[in-house]
């Protein structure tokens with residue numbers, strides 16, 4: 157009879173032996189989630205900054221949409237991306253369905269609202285005196301914006317980390333658009349789901365442990381960045 | 396030589412409440428002008444308008460160079476600066492705070508290091524160069540703000556309560572720096588203070604603000 161203890165034993169052996177299949181899955185997970193996060197930051201940070209610094213038309217509506225997006229269920233994103241990428245869909249010609257590219261796309265859509273929204277919040281909350289200080293020191297409008305964004309850097313980083321936390325933990329979207337193909341589109345979460353289903357717990361537990369460790373790391377990073385951002389005693393507030 | 400500044404019938408209201416009304420004044424080049432008045436009378440507002448941070452509702456701020464009017468733009472803004480009452484310390488090192496204005500003007504790294512080093516020496520923050528600026532005390536932050544403004548060698552320097560909530564020793568340091576700025580750089584200084592003794596020590600001209608209007612002191 158298979159006991160949980162046995163499962164943990166074999167799982168640790170897989171981890172310690174640096175099992176090639178295990179490593180490959182971990183590596184793909186990191187690549188997919190990392191790429192999704194980079195894209196989410198590349199588009200979400202400028203959008204969040206624009207919404208925070210400029211009086212754009214429809215700003216309220218865009219912010220509401222983005223905040224709604226933060227709570228999107230991954231399976232709904234999976235369905236939406238599937239329909240977009242399926243052969244008859246509008247992006248079918250890209251032939252991305254069941255590739256890591258599709259998984260990146262889906263995770264990007266999950267991370268984007270979080271990164272955008274938290275960047276926006278961080279930038280809006282920068283004390284207005286920073287903007288004035290940049291102006292009186294001779295900043296042009298672009299330099300002024302960059303200065304305010306730089307003051308918000310810790311808040312922006314927490315946004316990135318929160319986005320990473322969301323995409324590394326989700327399974328619904330990547331399984332639908334990636335197809336969980338062995339050696340090609342299997343990431344940690346989808347492998348756990350599949351191996352558990354097959355009754356093959358060793359690999360599932362090993363990946364579960366690693367995923368937990370990764371979550372822990374992400375959480376530690378999140379808190380470290382928040383601590384760094386906390387200001388010291390010399391902040392002089394605008395009267 | 397130098398910049399001079401004239402206010403022509405400046406008016407400003409916030410939410411329908413008139414703060415400044417028809418204020419006209421000429422600030423002569425090279426003098427220290429001290430602006431005094433009760434709390435909430437619009438001294439900081441006037442300084443922000445003069446420093447081109449905010450536009451008046453009516454009237455004009457005229458800057459003249461060699462008696463010719465200058466266009467209001469980045470070029471002019473880079474010849475003046477304002478020490479905000481709250482300073483607005485950037486969350487970076489002391490050095491980077493003071494270097495900020497020089498960096499955005501595209502100066503060479505070596506010149507920046509030299510000028511920032513000299514100014515930090517002057518305000519007594521040389522040993523704090525690499526320290527995080529947000530960790531400075533209020534008085535040190537004010538001196539940082541002064542250094543950050545002075546390193547730009549502005550032709551017109553606005554100071555909004557540069558020694559408010561500063562101890563005697565640091566106030567003296569700051570006053571000495573302000574005097575030096577005037578004597579060596581021949582800058583025009585326009586400052587707000589609530590301390591009549593300080594006004595006498597530093598000021599060549601005194602002006603008072605009351606009920607939205609400016610009066611000679």
Ligand SMILES: Nc1ncnc2c1ncn2[C@@H]1O[C@H](COP(=O)(O)OP(=O)(O)OP(=O)(O)O)[C@@H](O)[C@H]1O
Pocket residue numbers: 409410414432433434435436437438439440441
């Ligand atoms: N951005 C703003 N929006 C609305 N009201 C403002 C704003 N800035 C200043 N005020 C109002 O304008 C009036 C003048 O303010 P200001 O800060 O210029 O006064 P002050 O003379 O500098 O006072 P203090 O001696 O306390 O520094 C105050 O009643 C203030 O509440």
Ligand SMILES: [Mg+2]
Pocket residue numbers: 438439440480555
């Ligand atoms: Mg004031």
